[in-house]
Amino acid sequence: MNRRIKVALIGNPNTGKSSVFNLLTGLQQKTGNYPGITVEKKEGYCRLTKGVSATIFDLPGTYSLNASSLDENLVIELLMNRKHADFPELAVIVADIENIKRNLLLFTQIKDLGIPSILVVNMSDRMIRKGISLDVEKMEEELNTKIVLTSTLKKEGIQTLKNEIANYSQLEHSPCLDFRSIDPDYFASLQKTFPKQSIYKLWLVITQDVNFANIDRNTIQSTDGDHTRSVSFLKRLQQRETIKRYQFINEVLKKCLQINREQATDFQSRLDRVLTHRFWGYVIFFVVLFTIFQAIYDWSSYPMDAIDSAFVSMSEWAKTNLPSWFVPKLIAEGVIPGLGGVAIFIPQIAILFVFISILEETGYMSRVVFLMDRVLRRFGLSGKSVVPLISGTACAIPAIMATRNIENWKERLITILVTPFTTCSARLPVYLILIALVIPDTRFLGANMQGLVLMGLYLLGFGMALAAAYVLQLVLKLPHKTAFVVEMPNYRIPILRNIGITVYNKTKSFVLEAGKIILAISVLLWVLASNGPSSSFGQAEAIFGADQELTQAELEQKISAYKLEKSYLGQVGKFIEPAIAPLGYDWKIGIAIVSSFAAREVFVGTLATIYNVGTDEEDTIKNRMADEVHPDGKPVFTLASGMSLMIFYAFAMQCMSTLAIVRKETNSWKWPTIQLAVMTLVAYLAAFATFQVL
Amino acid sequence: MTLAQLKKGEKAVVEDLNTDFVPLKLIEMGCLPGNTIELLQLAPFKDPLFLNVNGAQVAIRRETAEHIQVKIVAA
Ligand SMILES: Nc1nc2c(ncn2[C@@H]2O[C@H](COP(=O)(O)OP(=O)(O)O)[C@@H](O)[C@H]2O)c(=O)[nH]1
Ligand SMILES: [Mg+2]
Numbered sequence: 052m053n054r055r056i057k058v059a060l061i062g063n064p065n066t067g068k069s070s071v072f073n074l075l076t077g078l079q080q081k082t083g084n085y086p087g088i089t090v091e092k093k094e095g096y097c098r099l100t101k102g103v104s105a106t107i108f109d110l111p112g113t114y115s116l117n118a119s120s121l122d123e124n125l126v127i128e129l130l131m132n133r134k135h136a137d138f139p140e141l142a143v144i145v146a147d148i149e150n151i152k153r154n155l156l157l158f159t160q161i162k163d164l165g166i167p168s169i170l171v172v173n174m175s176d177r178m179i180r181k182g183i184s185l186d187v188e189k190m191e192e193e194l195n196t197k198i199v200l201t202s203t204l205k206k207e208g209i210q211t212l213k214n215e216i217a218n219y220s221q222l223e224h225s226p227c228l229d230f231r232s233i234d235p236d237y238f239a240s241l242q243k244t245f246p247k248q249s250i251y252k253l254w255l256v257i258t259q260d261v262n263f264a265n266i267d268r269n270t271i272q273s274t275d276g277d278h279t280r281s282v283s284f285l286k287r288l289q290q291r292e293t294i295k296r297y298q299f300i301n302e303v304l305k306k307c308l309q310i311n312r313e314q315a316t317d318f319q320s321r322l323d324r325v326l327t328h329r330f331w332g333y334v335i336f337f338v339v340l341f342t343i344f345q346a347i348y349d350w351s352s353y354p355m356d357a358i359d360s361a362f363v364s365m366s367e368w369a370k371t372n373l374p375s376w377f378v379p380k381l382i383a384e385g386v387i388p389g390l391g392g393v394a395i396f397i398p399q400i401a402i403l404f405v406f407i408s409i410l411e412e413t414g415y416m417s418r419v420v421f422l423m424d425r426v427l428r429r430f431g432l433s434g435k436s437v438v439p440l441i442s443g444t445a446c447a448i449p450a451i452m453a454t455r456n457i458e459n460w461k462e463r464l465i466t467i468l469v470t471p472f473t474t475c476s477a478r479l480p481v482y483l484i485l486i487a488l489v490i491p492d493t494r495f496l497g498a499n500m501q502g503l504v505l506m507g508l509y510l511l512g513f514g515m516a517l518a519a520a521y522v523l524q525l526v527l528k529l530p531h532k533t534a535f536v537v538e539m540p541n542y543r544i545p546i547l548r549n550i551g552i553t554v555y556n557k558t559k560s561f562v563l564e565a566g567k568i569i570l571a572i573s574v575l576l577w578v579l580a581s582n583g584p585s586s587s588f589g590q591a592e593a594i595f596g597a598d599q600e601l602t603q604a605e606l607e608q609k610i611s612a613y614k615l616e617k618s619y620l621g622q623v624g625k626f627i628e629p630a631i632a633p634l635g636y637d638w639k640i641g642i643a644i645v646s647s648f649a650a651r652e653v654f655v656g657t658l659a660t661i662y663n664v665g666t667d668e669e670d671t672i673k674n675r676m677a678d679e680v681h682p683d684g685k686p687v688f689t690l691a692s693g694m695s696l697m698i699f700y701a702f703a704m705q706c707m708s709t710l711a712i713v714r715k716e717t718n719s720w721k722w723p724t725i726q727l728a729v730m731t732l733v734a735y736l737a738a739f740a741t742f743q744v745l
Numbered sequence: 746m747t748l749a750q751l752k753k754g755e756k757a758v759v760e761d762l763n764t765d766f767v768p769l770k771l772i773e774m775g776c777l778p779g780n781t782i783e784l785l786q787l788a789p790f791k792d793p794l795f796l797n798v799n800g801a802q803v804a805i806r807r808e809t810a811e812h813i814q815v816k817i818v819a820a
Contacts, residue, residue: 115773153801156773286764293772320785327786327795421804425792434793434804458768533809534768539795539802 056105057137058216061126061161062145063154064112065414065540067173069093070203071145072109073552075213080556094137099217108137114153116160117289118259119534121455127259130164131252141219142168143212148178148185149541151308155300156293159227162196163251167222169197169215176202182311189307195225204546227299230254233291245271254292258285319542326415332422339415340441343406344509351398358398362391381577389573392480392656393566399476400561403445404554407438412545420537430517431524432469433462433535440466440516443473444509446561447709451716458534461527467716468726469519471709472702474512477652481700482508484655487673489693511701515733564708572653576620576646580661583618591617615661620646634699634735635692635742637681644699649707651700691745695738703734746817748794749810751784757815758782766812775799782815 060068072080076095093109110129111122118124129135130142142161146154151172162168172185191198197215201208230238230250242250257271325331369383410416416438424434435457442450450470457463474482486501493500582588591610615621623645624638631641639661647654662675679687704710710723717723751757759778767776776782776798785802786795792807 114770117769117773119768119770150801152799153774283765286769289769290764290772290777293769294777297775297777323786323795327788329787329789417804421786421793421795422788424804424806425788425790533806534770535793535804535806535809536768536770536774537793537804538774539804541802 054103056099056103056141056216056219057108057139058105058141058143059108059110059129059137059139060143060145061110061113061130061157062171063114063147063150063157064538066112066145066147066150066154067201067203068112068145069109069553070546070549071143071171071173071201071209071212072107073549074203074206074209075105075107078552078555080552097213099213103217105216108139113157115157116164116255116259119458119536124259127255130161130166131255139166141216141222142166143171143216144168145171145173147174148172148183149174149181151185152297152300152304155303156296158194159296159299160251162194162224163226163228165224165226165249167219167224169199169212169219169222170194171199171201171208171212173201173203175200175207176205184309186307190303193303193306194227195223197222226251228292228295230292233295234288237288258289322542323418323539326418327421332418336419336422339410343403344444346406347399347402350402354398355395358394359391362387362394366391380581381574385574385577386570388656388659389570390566392573392652393562393570395480396476396652397558397562399479400445401554401558403442403476404557405550407442407445408550408553409545412543412549414540414542417537417539421539424535428462430520431462431465431527432517432520433457433459433466434537435535436462436466439470440473440513443470443475443516444512446475446477447471447473447706448561448564448712449557451709451712454716458536459531461524461529461531464529464717464722465520465523465527467713468523468722469516471704471706471726471730472512472516472519474509474701475706477650477706478508478700480652480655482697484658484673484676485688485693485697488676488688489690508697508701511698515702572646572649573656576653576657579620579623580615580618583614583621587617588614633742634738635689635695637679637687639679640687640696648705651703651705654700691742694745695742698741699734699738701734702730702737704730746815747811748782748784748796748813748815749807751782751794751810751815751817753784753787755817756781756783756819757817759813760816761814763812767809771798771803771805771809774801774803776813781818782813 060072062068072093072095075097079097080093080095095107095109097105097107099105110126113123113126115123116127116130118127129137130139132138144154144158144161146158158168158170172187178184185200187198187200199208199212199215201212203209228251238250238254241253245253253271326335366383366387369379369387373379373383407416410419419437420434422434423437427434427436436454439450439453442453447470450473451467454463454466454470457466482505486504490501490504495503591613594613595606595609616625620642621638624642627641627645628636628638631644636644639658642661643654643657646657658676662679676688677686681687704727710727713723713726714720748757748759759776759780759782761778762772762776764772780799782799783797784794785797788795793804794807794810795804796802
């Protein structure tokens with residue numbers, strides 16, 4: 052007999068849910084999205100005992116069933132809807148022993164829903180140092196539940212938890228709160244109107260903006276409008292409910308929890324006095340940021356070089372060893388370079404994710420939110436926009452997903468709209484090759500000139516994001532009500548295993564997502580570059596073949612250059628040349644811009660393809676670009692045209708995946724369309740100005 | 746007086762709050778009448794406020810703090 056139990060891990064943020072999840076499931080995890088929304092869905096497989104296993108869901112952190120963010124909405128919808136495919140048979144509520152009182156609030160709510168629940172009290176390793184003692188048996192009795200004490204740091208209690216999950220059918224589920232004690236008249240009459248429904252579910256439907264299978268807000272409203280009275284009235288009842296819940300929790304804890312408060316002024320608060328200091332706090336933050344960026348460049352250059360040359364030699368090998376008909380040629384000249392274009396980003400993205408997850412795991416990120424809130428609010432953003440803006444330097448997609456916990460819709464929308472201005476790693480290869488080409492490798496005030504230009508481009512990205520936010524704040528007319536409440540979790544030493552798993556999962560999904568698009572584009576490009584309207588495309592041999600003065604090599608070169616120009620791709624480039632000539636670009640760059648419209652990292656790959664088609668020698672792409680000349684003999688890549696290109700890439704919205712995610716997160720086509728139009732326009736004008744001035 | 750008028754390091758007891766403006770999330774963290782709040786840190790321009798609310802550490806904006814009535818208690 053094989054049984055699979057569906058188990059949901061629920062708990063406040065930072066209580067150790069993901070750590071418990073990682074220990075239960077190891078690497079047998081799947082991450083994806085819940086359909087229609089971009090809340091990350093994590094599920095894993097766990098073998099409990101002989102013949103019994105479990106599917107574990109790591110739900111997003113929730114303070115309470117009264118939702119104040121998209122993540123929390125998801126948890127409620129899941130728990131309220133028995134027909135949901137992932138509806139859990141068992142809820143495992145993870146609490147942190149140091150914040151047990153607050154954590155129990157959610158526990159009482161879930162218990163009132165009537166879902167079988169186990170309470171995990173995590174971080175037991177900290178009890179001795181904090182002078183905490185807990186009478187587990189007494190508490191099990193008081194809460195009428197099973198309790199498992201765990202420490203994921205020391206890997207303790209996990210086996211016990213597995214056993215308890217396997218035995219979940221023996222759990223009792225009695226509610227914690229008697230609703231009539233909150234407002235006897237209101238709740239008695241509510242129950243009378245809907246005798247068959249659970250009173251807590253009714254109450255949640257009335258107060259929350261969630262959909263719930265059997266009954267919805269409208270039904271309640273039309274049956275008995277009195278129960279959905281004024282918002283103020285409902286909010287006062289919610290406050291009373293919270294008070295009642297805390298009374299219950301305090302009664303329980305009085306009987307089984309003891310805290311010896313001797314080490315009150317401890318290390319934590321001393322650390323906070325420095326890290327959130329009104330002067331030193333900022334200094335430390337900028338040092339941290341600076342270190343991160345340095346590390347990203349220093350550490351990633353070796354693996355990036357290695358990946359680059361690996362793909363180059365793979366492509367070379369394929370070219371010489373594979374038969375030369377359509378499919379193998381496509382693989383050698385289209386697919387392998389295209390994949391290389393994605394793989395090259397892996398080191399940088401992984402390193403950035405390592406840092407971001409360290410900042411989050413240690414609890415430092417919340418301090419940065421505190422420090423930056425006021426400054427960013429000037430620009431219509433929130434302190435919580437810091438995370439997206441920093442993550443945006445890796446990739447805008449996870450960054451935009453990280454805006455979910457900004458409660459205020461206006462601040463969230465502005466963050467979503469401006470995040471693509473930050474210099475994501477896809478822009479980097481474009482910058483690197485152009486800088487190497489047009490910026491002299493000299494020293495300026497003792498610093499490397501090329502490095503300075505790169506840093507300037509990063510600052511430009513942030514500056515533009517802020518400027519755009521400022522304008523949006525003035526333009527957007529949206530109701531604005533603050534709900535900014537940020538918990539400052541205790542500082543913790545991060546658990547290495549957690550960081551490893553996070554980085555692995557995030558990098559993997561980035562590579563898969565971006566990989567699909569880049570692969571498709573590079574194949575398309577290659578096909579367009581190798582074919583053309585037969586009337587002119589097919590004439591190459593005939594035109595040059597007659598010329599006896601050419602050597603064999605020169606002949607081949609002439610033919611392929613001519614073919615490129617007459618190919619479909621070349622036609623596209625020629626077509627848009629008049630529009631981009633004022634920016635200093637020729638038709639070949641035009642092709643690269645068009646092809647990188649869907650993903651900017653394609654730019655270098657396209658140039659590589661184009662110039663590769665033109666010659667046979669093995670030469671670096673940089674040298675080939677330097678040799679490029681206009682028909683009048685002037686070089687194509689000069690300071691002016693190079694800078695203009697970089698500015699164009701800094702501002703343009705060339706990323707299909709980002710547009711797709713913006714459409715999902717804003718639930719409309721309007722915002723991604725505006726974003727695309729405005730950013731492209733800004734990029735065009737700025738590039739034009741740059742070229743004309745330089 | 747309101748929570749917004751507290752000085753750094755001062756402790757106060759919540760007397761009353763306006764549920765129309767104070768997010769439920771803060772209330773659920775323990776910002777309830779009778780509970781103690783300590784102002785731990787202020788960001789520049791005195792906003793946001795870094796508080797210890799009934800044992801939980803949270804940051805809130807000044808505009809929220811203005812809707813929470815408190816009474817100072819001796820430290
Ligand atoms: N000391 C200690 N720290 C832990 C334990 N479990 C988790 N942590 C740390 O607590 C923080 C939050 O953990 P995480 O699993 O991300 O929590 P989640 O937000 O609930 O998913 C991380 O810094 C973990 O390293 C534990 O048992 N003991
Ligand atoms: Mg987590």
